[in-house]
Amino acid sequence: MGMAGSGDVPAAGLRERKKAETRQALRKAAARLFREQGFARTTVADIVEAAGVSPRTFFRYFASKEDLLLPDLAEFFDRLEAELAGRPRAEPPLPALREAMLAVLQDGPRSTLVALVHPLEGTEEAVTDRLVHAFMRREERFAELLADRVPPGPDADLRASVAAMAALSATRAVIRTVRQRRRTAEVPVGAVARLLPTAFAVLAEPGAQA
Known part of the structure; x- marks a missing residue:
């Protein structure tokens, strides 16, 4: 034996x-x-x-x-879930998700980030579609992970869902902005991590709460 x-x-x-x-x-x-x-x-x-x-x-x-356009996307989101689950429980939803995202951008699968920011010619629409669908599939899971970070109350589940969707939408906006800037100037892949805190700061501005 x-x-x-x-x-x-x-x-x-x-x-x-x-x-x-x-x-x-x-x-x-x-x-x-x-x-x-x-x-x-x-x-x-x-x-x-x-x-x-x-x-x-x-x-x-x-x-x-199409799966080969973003071959490590599932790993990217799995890493993001793990990072978010490991953040301090006292950390509010948006800062927790922002820091988890930054950690994955720093150490996660680079091939996915490169494909998102520098898609091959003729693949940008397909890459964007896959990213959007991946975010939609993960929104519920991220809302669950944020649920114990929102103030308790009858609308806690709604608050968690809004926070998850807003954070993922902010990330998509950063990727789209980097792509647009690349049309007129050389923009490094690292620009995503640099711009992400700004995008999350917009979510926290007073006008965003209206």
């Missing part, structure tokens, strides 16, 4: 490494094809041929080629 158990760990590790390598191969192949022939002209068949895997293997990792 002891020998079999000790052999299970390396085998499991090997499987996970193989999965990671396959996922990375698909990401690299897709990124290269998107650059060379455009997103619209690239098919799943093109991607699997370039990566040297079967279509069946592709769909074990990604539901569509």
